[in-house]
Amino acid sequence: MAGNSVMFIGGCVILLVTAFPIVQISLGAVYIYECPVAPVIPVYMMVYGILALLVMGLFVLPKLLCPAWPGNTIWTLSILNLLLLYFIVFIYGSYMIYSIYPPNYNKNATDPNSNFxxxxxxxxxxxxxxxxxxxxxxxxxxxxxxxxxxxxxxxxxxxxxxxxxxxxxxxxxxVMPAMLHCDQTVYLFAFWTTTVVYVFAGNALVTLICLYGFMKMTNMLSERFTI
CATH class of the missing domain: 1.10.287 (Helix Hairpins)
Incomplete structure (x- = not known):
């Protein structure tokens, strides 16, 4: 009974975690031609979601299929390469997203600064x-x-x-030329998901620094009082 509960909870967690990259891939594929001002953004979302699924698959599937599997060098190198590629894609996609903020969402808008x-x-x-x-x-x-x-x-x-x-x-x-636009759905989803990742990464970094400082201070105090 307990084993079934653990499996059910694990399946729900995996479903929730994998739903996010699947939504990214779907939105990127649907709106791939709806962001002329930055065509890389829909492609970035698809690649980002695919890499996330691959990384999670390499981490989770071996343990689910064979819990006693110790792993090997090829598996470790594959994960490291995917993480490096994931980081490069994330940085480049972040630059493209923030460089055009805020974009024009109206597809039929014209440029008021253009000449006739x-x-x-x-x-x-x-x-x-x-x-x-x-x-x-x-x-x-x-x-x-x-x-x-x-x-x-x-x-x-x-x-x-x-x-x-x-x-x-x-x-x-x-005769006024139309302004380049980006669909509001795909841009805002890419913008907020990228921003959330930065927020979580910043909080994790601050937490690690605080824990490290607390542990160092605790060690210093314990050494001083033991002497």
């Missing part, structure tokens, strides 16, 4: 054509009548003004 390429090209082409026509007209008509040339220049100026006013805001917004 299409209207400007149209306007510049109109001005260029008019400037090419103007010298030829001046050479023909200015010699005959200065008043005619002044009227021509005024009409060209009015035409340029009308072209500028014709570029209304809706047309300008249509």
């Amino acid at each position: 390429s299409a209207p400007d090209n149209k306007l510049s082409l109109t001005l260029k054509n008019q400037n090419q026509i103007l010298p030829n007209l001046n050479q023909t008509w200015i010699a005959n009548n200065n008043q005619t040339s002044r009227k021509l220049i005024q009409s060209l100026a009015l035409s340029n003004k009308a072209n500028v006013e014709h570029l209304n805001p809706p047309q300008a917004r249509q």
Whole structure:
């Protein structure tokens, strides 16, 4: 009866621990093309989850299948290599996540700082054509009548003004380039899971330092009082 309870509790723990990497792999696969601003983030989540499952498998499966198995050098080297690769992937993924914080979540958002390429090209082409026509007209008509040339220049100026006013805001917004985005679900999941790992690692490090200092202080006090 007790053995069954232990097995049930162990199975629940394994299920909860493995659910987290499986969710990472699933989200990374579903949203793999939904983060153009940082395409590495969905791939990072998939690789991170796969490495986590492999590390847990190497730690747990031999003990579950054969509790008396002592292990060997190949098994130890495999775990060390996976842990090293896990650490490298985690550091690189953290850099990619925090470097774009906060990203744009709106897929259809446009960049307000961009220049209007299409209207400007149209306007510049109109001005260029008019400037090419103007010298030829001046050479023909200015010699005959200065008043005619002044009227021509005024009409060209009015035409340029009308072209500028014709570029209304809706047309300008249509040619503004879209901002690169990242899906909110995949980014926030990657951000908070990575942050939680850093929090736990920081707490563990502080706890180890405090325990080490406490043990050293206890040893020093015990040596002094024994003398």
